Amino acid sequence: MSLSEEIIARDKDLVSPAIYRYTNIVFDRGEGVYLYDVEGKRYLDFVAGIATMNVGHSHPKVVAAVQEQVAKLMHAACHVGYMEPYVELLEYVRSFMPGKLKHGKGILMNSGSEAVETAVKLARFVTNRPMIIAFMGAFHGRSMGALSMTASSSAYRAHLSGLLAGVQHIPYPYPYRCDFPASSPEECGQASLHLIERALQTVVPPADLAAILVEPIAGEGGYIVPPDNFLSGLREICDRTGALLIADEVQSGLGRAGKFLASEYWDVEPDIVALGKAIGGGLPLSATIARRELMDAWPPGAHGTTFGGNPVACKSGVTSLRITMEEGLMEHAVEMGDYLQNQFLEAQKTLPIIGEVRGKGLMQAVELVNEDGSPASELIKPIIKEIGDDGVVMTKCGSSSLRIAPPLIITKEQMAEGIEVILKALQRHQW
Numbered sequence: 543m544s545l546s547e548e549i550i551a552r553d554k555d556l557v558s559p560a561i562y563r564y565t566n567i568v569f570d571r572g573e574g575v576y577l578y579d580v581e582g583k584r585y586l587d588f589v590a591g592i593a594t595m596n597v598g599h600s601h602p603k604v605v606a607a608v609q610e611q612v613a614k615l616m617h618a619a620c621h622v623g624y625m626e627p628y629v630e631l632l633e634y635v636r637s638f639m640p641g642k643l644k645h646g647k648g649i650l651m652n653s654g655s656e657a658v659e660t661a662v663k664l665a666r667f668v669t670n671r672p673m674i675i676a677f678m679g680a681f682h683g684r685s686m687g688a689l690s691m692t693a694s695s696s697a698y699r700a701h702l703s704g705l706l707a708g709v710q711h712i713p714y715p716y717p718y719r720c721d722f723p724a725s726s727p728e729e730c731g732q733a734s735l736h737l738i739e740r741a742l743q744t745v746v747p748p749a750d751l752a753a754i755l756v757e758p759i760a761g762e763g764g765y766i767v768p769p770d771n772f773l774s775g776l777r778e779i780c781d782r783t784g785a786l787l788i789a790d791e792v793q794s795g796l797g798r799a800g801k802f803l804a805s806e807y808w809d810v811e812p813d814i815v816a817l818g819k820a821i822g823g824g825l826p827l828s829a830t831i832a833r834r835e836l837m838d839a840w841p842p843g844a845h846g847t848t849f850g851g852n853p854v855a856c857k858s859g860v861t862s863l864r865i866t867m868e869e870g871l872m873e874h875a876v877e878m879g880d881y882l883q884n885q886f887l888e889a890q891k892t893l894p895i896i897g898e899v900r901g902k903g904l905m906q907a908v909e910l911v912n913e914d915g916s917p918a919s920e921l922i923k924p925i926i927k928e929i930g931d932d933g934v935v936m937t938k939c940g941s942s943s944l945r946i947a948p949p950l951i952i953t954k955e956q957m958a959e960g961i962e963v964i965l966k967a968l969q970r971h972q973w
């Protein structure tokens with residue numbers, strides 16, 4: 543029995559099977575864009591701990607900042623007093639926010655789910671309205687509050703009916719597989735906006751709508767880039783009804799999609815933004831940032847956390863974000879994303895199993911299809927396992943898309959190396 547097999551056997555004896563694993567790799571260490579298993583085999587990391595390790599694994603500057611902070615203060619709790627790393631991280635993040643959010647205020651938590659729940663709690667409190675519009679296909683987390691808004695798979699909700707009341711889901715515009723007859727992406731976007739109007743007429747009294755919660759680019763749901771009219775349409779509905787626009791940028795934000803916030807692609811300014819994943823540089827951290835007057839309306843004690851804004855996580859996060867911004871990694875992500883798209887679009891000419899290639903920056907999806915055009919959902923998991931065996935770690939998004947989200951530091955040569963492994967696997971499965 544290899545060491546990997548032994549660890550997996552111990553894991554299976556102990557760990558809930560509810561935790562699904564895409565690969566059978568037992569990770570031991572990471573360096574830059576590579577991960578190593580306990581046998582010392584090297585893997586190219588095409589998923590970055592689920593769109594998180596933007597500056598790569600164990601970046602020396604992040605390691606040094608964490609080590610220094612660990613030796614100084616590991617935890618004191620934000621309710622007990624003040625800590626400079628908390629302030630430093632929020633100051634840095636806020637400096638890149640658009641418009642009014644540049645003067646906004648924030649709260650730090652531990653996970654993306656909590657950041658979303660914080661946003662929704664704040665919206666309901668300050669508007670004193672109960673309802674939320676969210677989208678089918680959306681992923682906002684798995685704790686019960688966040689799950690009430692998540693709608694990327696009914697499996698996540700099995701036996702859990704009776705979640706947060708007052709959440710109305712509308713189909714997210716998915717131009718490649720639009721839920722409505724649409725002859726252009728904009729028509730698909732318009733159809734979703736129209737359904738929101740219908741909901742406002744029939745089930746969501748406009749004066750009861752606290753917020754519209756949206757991923758500017760759908761993550762788990764398939765790395766779906768919405769049509770250009772969608773986000774601005776949501777902004778207009780919020781302005782008209784007095785509801786708040788919450789952007790869940792947990793996955794799409796902080797440079798992953800090539801801009802600090804993905805909503806900047808459409809020049810839309812949210813009222814509240816949820817951030818997570820890369821914000822901790824690999825340690826658990828998340829943030830909710832809102833317009834100043836919204837946060838100022840939330841009285842002391844209305845919200846809180848023991849570990850949120852932990853100083854070690856803040857130091858890790860701010861160091862990682864500084865590297866991202868100072869080394870031009872957002873621009874690099876756009877260049878690498880374009881390169882990857884072109885490679886897959888070229889391959890699509892001889893590999894019709896590739897249905898669509900889409901994404902922004904290094905948030906890219908390659909949707910696999912069956913011969914009749916239906917999603918190749920039976921094939922996706924075995925293909926991902928094979929790609930893993932061949933030395934490239936990745937996961938899926940949507941029902942049949944390869945999710946490609948490597949560290950933003952990846953070079954063109956490393957991209958080419960990963961693309962070659964993926965294309966070989968697709969050739970083996972081409973119908």
Ligand SMILES: Cc1ncc(COP(=O)(O)O)c(C=O)c1O
Pocket residue numbers: 592652653654655656658681682683684757761762790791792793794818819
């Ligand atoms: C857009 C989005 N929101 C929220 C979450 C939940 O984050 P976490 O798993 O850190 O709770 C995720 C996680 O994938 C996400 O992609």
